[in-house]
Amino acid sequence: MADLSIADLLHGAAESFSQAGIDSPELEARLLLQFVLGIDRATLILRWQQHPPISAQEHFAALVARRLGREPLAYITGEREFWSLPFAVSPAVLIPRAETEFLLEQVLQQVQAKDIRHALDLGSGSGVIAVVLARELGCRVTAVDVSAAALQVAADNARRHGVAERINWLCGDFFSALPPAARFDLLVSNPPYVADLTMKQLAPEVRLYEPHLALSGGMNGLDCIAHISRRAGDFLYPGSWVFVEIGADQKEAAHQLFTGSPHRYEDVQVREDLAGRPRVLAARFAG
Secondary structure, three states, X not given: OOOOOHHHHHHHHHHHHHHOOOOOHHHHHHHHHHHHHOOOHHHHHHOOOOOOOHHHHHHHHHHHHHHXXXXXXXXXXXXEEEOOEEEEOOOOOOOOOHHHHHHHHHHHHHOOHHHOOEEEEEOOOOOHHHHHHHHHXXXXXXXXXXXXXXXXXXXXXXXXXXXXXXXXXXXXXXXXXXXXXXXXXXXXXXXXXXXXXXXXXOOHHHHHHOOHHHOEOOOOOOHHHHHHHHHHHHHEEEEEEEEEEOOOOOHHHHHXXXXXXXXXXXXXXXXXXXXXXXXXXXXXXXX
């Protein structure tokens, strides 16, 4: 292959990404090259006209080809930033998104650390919710996921961020993984909530690479949210809060599931993100 400068490599990759319809092509090209070279953005700019080793250029070309195949950048690099922290990711877990950061922001605005001794994270995936709760609230966390491979990624992230001793990982299908006597002061979940029809319309990066088990919420996307509304009260202390990430079109349905639950919830509300989209169902278990 031709011996190219950093500027040439970035320009070529960004142009290819743009032609392929990949969002933010310049940013993706830069992040990919920084990963290959093991340098930060400032160093990359300082070395703008330098020629990386041919081996690095070949490695970069191979990763560009993978990205053009619509493999997500986070799976290629094995990492995604979340809550200003680096988290390992793999095809076993969903890639953490800004919507879940908003979910956690709502939790931390609502509850006081002194009131939370033990939190429950349902559908933990990469463990971002469990790790942030353990770090920010200093509480114990029980994190449940049906995928053993996902829990391995999550446990690695907990060790990386110094909270492994505060998190208990359980493999199973939501509440069925919990001991019947378990009780929690807080429940937080980013459950699967994509409707079946919508699954077919997702971007190739999501549809072809991210785990469908962590995305698909049934015919209308509400299966897991409905399950939480029915069963959460069996595992909560009175006064405990429930926070659930939901789809932007699920505001009324999610609200009705909790107001019509066999358990009694108060302060049931759907909170909108900064773009004005319904994003988080919040409710307080009345007992």
